[in-house]
Amino acid sequence: MAWTGLSIGLDALSYGMVLFIISIGLSIMMGLMRVVNLAHGAFAMIGGYLASFALKNAGVGYPLAIVLTVLGTIAIAFPLEFLLYRRIYRKSDELTQILLTIGIAFVIIGVANYVLGPTTKPIPLPPLLSGPVDLGFRMIPAHRIFVVICGVCTAGLLWLLIDRTEFGIRLRAAVDNGDMAESLGIKTQILFSATFALAVGLAAFGGVVGAELLPVEPFYALRYMVTFLVVVSVGGAGSIPGAVAASILLGLADTTGKYLAPEYGEFFFYLAVILVVFLFPNGLLGRRH
Amino acid sequence: MTDRTMVDGMSAPRLTLPLELRAVAITLALGALGYALFPDDLAFLTRLISIALLVLSLDLVTGYCGVASLGHAAIYGVSAYVVGNACLAGHSDPLLLLLVGAVAGAVMGLVSGALVTRFKGLPQLVLSIAVGQLVAALANKLSTLTGGSDGLSGISPGRIFGIYAFDMYGRTGYVFSVAVLLIVFVVLLRIVRSPFGLLCQAIKDDGLRARMIGARVYPRLVLMYGVSGVVGGIGGALNAINTGVVGLDSVGFERSAEALVMLVLGGAGSLWGALIGSIVFQVFEHYVSAANPFHWMTMVGALLIAVVLFAPKGLVSLGGLLAGRTASVLRRRP
Numbered sequence: 241m242a243w244t245g246l247s248i249g250l251d252a253l254s255y256g257m258v259l260f261i262i263s264i265g266l267s268i269m270m271g272l273m274r275v276v277n278l279a280h281g282a283f284a285m286i287g288g289y290l291a292s293f294a295l296k297n298a299g300v301g302y303p304l305a306i307v308l309t310v311l312g313t314i315a316i317a318f319p320l321e322f323l324l325y326r327r328i329y330r331k332s333d334e335l336t337q338i339l340l341t342i343g344i345a346f347v348i349i350g351v352a353n354y355v356l357g358p359t360t361k362p363i364p365l366p367p368l369l370s371g372p373v374d375l376g377f378r379m380i381p382a383h384r385i386f387v388v389i390c391g392v393c394t395a396g397l398l399w400l401l402i403d404r405t406e407f408g409i410r411l412r413a414a415v416d417n418g419d420m421a422e423s424l425g426i427k428t429q430i431l432f433s434a435t436f437a438l439a440v441g442l443a444a445f446g447g448v449v450g451a452e453l454l455p456v457e458p459f460y461a462l463r464y465m466v467t468f469l470v471v472v473s474v475g476g477a478g479s480i481p482g483a484v485a486a487s488i489l490l491g492l493a494d495t496t497g498k499y500l501a502p503e504y505g506e507f508f509f510y511l512a513v514i515l516v517v518f519l520f521p522n523g524l525l526g527r528r529h
Numbered sequence: 530m531t532d533r534t535m536v537d538g539m540s541a542p543r544l545t546l547p548l549e550l551r552a553v554a555i556t557l558a559l560g561a562l563g564y565a566l567f568p569d570d571l572a573f574l575t576r577l578i579s580i581a582l583l584v585l586s587l588d589l590v591t592g593y594c595g596v597a598s599l600g601h602a603a604i605y606g607v608s609a610y611v612v613g614n615a616c617l618a619g620h621s622d623p624l625l626l627l628l629v630g631a632v633a634g635a636v637m638g639l640v641s642g643a644l645v646t647r648f649k650g651l652p653q654l655v656l657s658i659a660v661g662q663l664v665a666a667l668a669n670k671l672s673t674l675t676g677g678s679d680g681l682s683g684i685s686p687g688r689i690f691g692i693y694a695f696d697m698y699g700r701t702g703y704v705f706s707v708a709v710l711l712i713v714f715v716v717l718l719r720i721v722r723s724p725f726g727l728l729c730q731a732i733k734d735d736g737l738r739a740r741m742i743g744a745r746v747y748p749r750l751v752l753m754y755g756v757s758g759v760v761g762g763i764g765g766a767l768n769a770i771n772t773g774v775v776g777l778d779s780v781g782f783e784r785s786a787e788a789l790v791m792l793v794l795g796g797a798g799s800l801w802g803a804l805i806g807s808i809v810f811q812v813f814e815h816y817v818s819a820a821n822p823f824h825w826m827t828m829v830g831a832l833l834i835a836v837v838l839f840a841p842k843g844l845v846s847l848g849g850l851l852a853g854r855t856a857s858v859l860r861r862r863p
Contacts (some may be wrong), residue, residue: 339836
């Protein structure tokens, strides 16, 4: 029983960390630009595809592949920001945002499937991460530990970025009062573009390191989109500690449900979601807008 | 008449036919046109009508109350399953089944409305998704009631009025469906122009102001969700009656998302928009997705982006631009 508990705990933690890495970009975008971006999962998927290509076809090493993937995904997504996302920052209603971004997700899915085919793309791990690690009393997959470390580092670096840098100060000013920030000389448009790039980069990063848990295939974009959106809502848009808490809580609900009652599917996950939304309508650690 | 003047505003018609009669004429013409164009594929048309009812039902909450829902298929699917089970239990009169579907839909609508309309914005959207996914997971689990992933099959409804049997070409089913759509549509035209419907639109436009003039916002929204549930339930019932099978796809997320796409394509906030959107979308889907489902996805995506950028009020507003005054009479607002 204790072993089962440990397995569930580790799986839940690593799954939660993947959810966190991908969702935090969405959460920051929602907190700053008030955009419900349903294409966020599609950017994570693009990251996965690029990584698969870099590792299998171009033969670059794993760390370099991650860097190239993040930059490549930002490069692919940036025209979309310029042409489409700019129109829906902050002002438009939710329905418009949902439709525009679901449209973008559909196009990306369609194109991905046409160009790359419907099969799951493998992302081979380096030898260091693919084997098990001996903890003395128990073997656990090295990749799980790697994912957890990635998640902790992401959270820490983001906290530094937002809490300790000039960029972070401007960003928080724009979140609190966009018009006032603008009249104080903060170029919010540039800030929005930078935040968009950051969000997309995080999605791509999460898409690559989480590929073992969320396999990369064309319907990735829709299949996990709802999950990411739920994490943001439960955590509270724009809150890093909130997103960490929500990711771990929901990772735990989902993993425990699937271990102990697999035939119920995602029932417990969504039950937990409904309960949390009722108790904390602005998210666990979110603020009222 | 006063209602009418309020709704149509400056362009109040100098009047030829009452709106309801025009709706009857247009729906009948569309029904006949469908029969003429797809005489060998009436099953497709009956399916189209059943989905159109779901889109109309979504329009009531999204277009008229401003509640963005991505879980509306829960209403449609639950009612289809209830109807299927009622029929398998021996209650095979189609009209009775329709009533059962409407009641199941109403209950489902009131319950999800009571949950979803308590909030606004992101929590509301996420709750609507969660309700939909919860129902989908349950439908998969309770396979004794739903048949699980195999679907619930063997639903064979009896004769309508004890006279007209459902034939294998789907003619009876088609006429039955057109008639049901016609009645629902005319009743809805009345409801959205009733004081209750107008109040819902006022809540959508400015919830705070509606509260200030004394409207009890929450009960109204839940009630409209109930009405929407009746319509969606009838759609689900038609699906079960006509196809004889209810699958997991009728409660799935894709069904909900597609319904929203159809609604916005046609124009949310207008019953004609819901109807036009569901017809245009499904006829295109019928041809394109048969060729290649993934090109279909790219096209729908591009179409959605184009609608948001160039026709944010949907096809029905484009029609208004082209047809000028004629269409402005049909639309909810000038």
